Every structure is written in C-alpha cells, then in structure tokens.
Amino acid sequence: MRKPSRWLLGCLLVFVYCIGCGAEAPGKGWFFVQLTDTHWGARDGVSLTRKAVEMINALPVKIEFVTVTGDLFQDSIRKENVVEEGRAAMKELKVPVYYVPGNHDLLKADMANTAGLFEKDFGPLNRKVEIQGVNCLFLCTEMMEGETRSPGDVERSWIENTLRGSHLPVLLFMHRPPIRDMINGSDGEVSWDDVYDTRWEALFDRHPEIKAVFAGHFHRDEVFWIGAVPVHVAPALARFWDRQPAFRLCQYKGGRINYWTLYPERTERAAAGGGR
Numbered sequence: 001m002r003k004p005s006r007w008l009l010g011c012l013l014v015f016v017y018c019i020g021c022g023a024e025a026p027g028k029g030w031f032f033v034q035l036t037d038t039h040w041g042a043r044d045g046v047s048l049t050r051k052a053v054e055m056i057n058a059l060p061v062k063i064e065f066v067t068v069t070g071d072l073f074q075d076s077i078r079k080e081n082v083v084e085e086g087r088a089a090m091k092e093l094k095v096p097v098y099y100v101p102g103n104h105d106l107l108k109a110d111m112a113n114t115a116g117l118f119e120k121d122f123g124p125l126n127r128k129v130e131i132q133g134v135n136c137l138f139l140c141t142e143m144m145e146g147e148t149r150s151p152g153d154v155e156r157s158w159i160e161n162t163l164r165g166s167h168l169p170v171l172l173f174m175h176r177p178p179i180r181d182m183i184n185g186s187d188g189e190v191s192w193d194d195v196y197d198t199r200w201e202a203l204f205d206r207h208p209e210i211k212a213v214f215a216g217h218f219h220r221d222e223v224f225w226i227g228a229v230p231v232h233v234a235p236a237l238a239r240f241w242d243r244q245p246a247f248r249l250c251q252y253k254g255g256r257i258n259y260w261t262l263y264p265e266r267t268e269r270a271a272a273g274g275g276r
Contacts, residue, residue, distance in 0.1 A: 029253030030132045031061045036069040036175075036216030036247070037236035039104065040086040041076030045238045048245050049089040051264035052237060056093060059249065063095045064131050067138065069216040069234065070102025070175025077105055077117050087121060098138050099123060102175035102217065106142040128162050134252060135168045135209075141176040156203050163207055169255055170210045177215035177233050179224045204229045211255050219243060221261060232257065237264075 033056050039045045056066060068090075076082045090097055099122040107114045119125060125140035139155055155174070163170065178200040204210050204227045212230050219236040220243075235246040244263055251258040 029251050029258075030064050031059075031249060031251050032064050032131075033059075033066045034069060034173075034214055034232075034234050034248045034250060035066060035237050036234045037071040037102070037219060037238050038068065038086070039071055039074040039236070039238035039240070041079060041082040042074035043239050045074065046082075046085045046089055048237050048239065048264055049086065050092075052247050052262075053089055053092045055262060055264060056095075061249075063249075065096045065098055065129075065136075066090075066093055067098045067136075067173050067214070068100070069173055069214060070100050070141075071104045071216065071236075071238075072099065072102070072122070073105050074238075075104050075107060077107070077114050078110075083117075083121060096129075098127065098129060098136070098173070100138045100173055100175055101125060101140055101142055103142060106140075108143075111142075126158055126162075130168065132252075133168060134211075135163070135166060135170045137162060137170060137172050139172060139174040141174045156199065159203065159207075163209070167209060170207065171252065172210060172213045174213065174215050176217045177224070177231050178213065178226065179231055181218060201227045211252075212257050214250070221246070230257065232259065235261065 035049070035052060038049050040049070056063065072086060073082065099118075101115070101118050101122075105114065105118055115125065127138045129136045129138070137159060139158065141155060143154075155178075159172070208228070210229055212232060213226075214232050214234065216234055216236065218233050219238075219240055220233065221235040222233045224231045224233070232248075232250075234248050236243065237245050237247050239245050245265060246261050246263050249260045249262060
C-alpha cells in the first residue's frame with residue numbers, strides 16, 4: 001500500500017488542528033441584513049421600513065436572518081398603533097428577525113414597563129443564536145433599573161458567561177457602539193455622551209473568537225477597530241439630519257465581513273427612470 005505523502009499528512013494535521021481550535025475552512029460564506037434606527041413613530045420611519053423589507057425579500061442571495069440593532073421607535077413603544085404598524089411591516093420578511101433595544105426603545109423614565117413591552121413584542125433583551133456554525137450574540141446596551149454597575153460591565157459579564165465553554169466564531173450585535181463618538185454625535189447637533197472603555201479591548205483580547213461588532217446609534221456609516229475586532233456602525237434607516245435612509249447587506253465569510261449599503265429611495269428613482 002502506498003504511503004501518504006508528507007504534503008498530504010501536513011494538510012491532514014492542519015485540518016485536525018483547525019477543527020480542534022474552532023477555526024473555519026474557507027467557503028462561500030452566508031448573508032444577513034442589518035437594519036438600524038428605524039424610529040417608528042417619527043416621520044416616514046414605517047414606510048421606509050416597508051420599502052426596505054421589499055428590497056430584502058427581492059435580494060438575489062439567500063439571507064439567514066435580519067437584525068434590527070436598536071431604536072426601533074421614536075420614544076413611541078407605548079403607542080399600540082405605532083407598534084402594530086412596525087410589526088406588520090416586519091412580518092412580511094421571509095427570514096427570522098432578531099432585535100436589540102436602543103435608547104429610544106427602553107425609556108429611562110419608564111424602564112421596567114418599556115423593557116417588558118419590548119420583550120413581549122420583539123423577544124428577549126439579550127439572546128444567543130447559532131447560525132451556520134457562528135454564535136450571533138444580540139446584546140442590550142441600555143442601563144436597566146436597579147443596576148448598580150456600569151452598562152459596559154453588565155454587557156461584558158453577559159458576553160463572558162454566554163461564551164464560556166464555546167470556541168465557535170462570534171458576531172456581536174448591539175445598539176450603542178463600544179467606541180467614543182469622535183465628532184460628537186450628529187456633527188455637533190446631538191451628543192451621545194458615551195465614553196470609550198478600554199476594557200472592551202481587553203475582553204476582545206481574551207476572546208479571539210469574536211470576529212466583528214455591528215451597531216447603530218450614530219446615524220452614520222463608519223468602521224472603527226478595537227484591537228483586532230472591527231466595529232461596523234451602520235447608517236440609519238430613519239430620515240434624520242438630511243441623511244439618506246439606508247441599510248446593509250452583510251456577508252460572513254471565513255471570519256471576515258463584506259457588506260453593501262442599500263438605499264430604499266434609490267429604487268423609487270430607478271423605477272421612475274432616474275440615473276445615479
């Protein structure tokens with residue numbers, strides 16, 4: 001019987017090592033969509049959501065899920081008609097939807113009640129879902145009533161507990177990005193008063209399986225690195241500060257992220273014969 005070559009033995013050893021350490025073999029990857037800051041109850045937030053849903057359903061690739069990374073509402077989660085309009089728009093999606101709350105969903109003046117409303121209609125404030133061999137963590141970044149630790153401590157503690165014993169790759173989804181807003185919110189019009197916390201970098205160093213963070217809140221399209229982990233901040237779907245409504249189609253492929261920014265209003269211009 002012919003002995004296997006050294007090259008083949010080397011390949012087998014690399015394969016066994018990758019399986020043991022949770023690394024991934026390269027492949028075609030898979031896709032998901034990130035919506036953020038829909039702000040239902042303000043302006044045309046619900047109608048823009050309907051347009052985005054139509055576009056998502058018509059995408060030429062298979063979508064594993066849609067996530068809405070916070071600020072579903074414009075402080076209007078207690079208004080039943082707004083809740084029903086938003087939910088009706090999202091029900092047209094043909095894939096699972098995972099939500100995280102934002103600062104305009106869980107209201108400081110009524111935290112317990114609005115958190116209960118959110119959980120009733122949109123699911124748990126924190127959750128883990130395994131998708132195609134990747135742990136997707138959907139994380140609440142809002143301070144809960146009676147909590148004495150800082151929000152960052154609460155979030156990091158939940159992440160540590162959730163990841164204990166697992167070596168699968170991880171994607172984190174949250175509303176507030178764990179970075180300093182260098183240009184003061186919306187170009188000086190709004191201050192998010194978030195302070196960059198170096199303990200996030202320490203957390204990511206302890207968990208190299210965390211591949212990327214996806215957030216909203218800034219109403220801008222940007223990326224920032226914390227150590228080896230990219231923080232992808234998506235543009236808002238809502239129409240604020242004369243910014244163009246948008247959302248993202250993302251591809252996870254071998255531990256890396258590709259994304260495309262899509263514009264619901266551009267489809268209207270195309271239908272009317274408009275150009276770029």
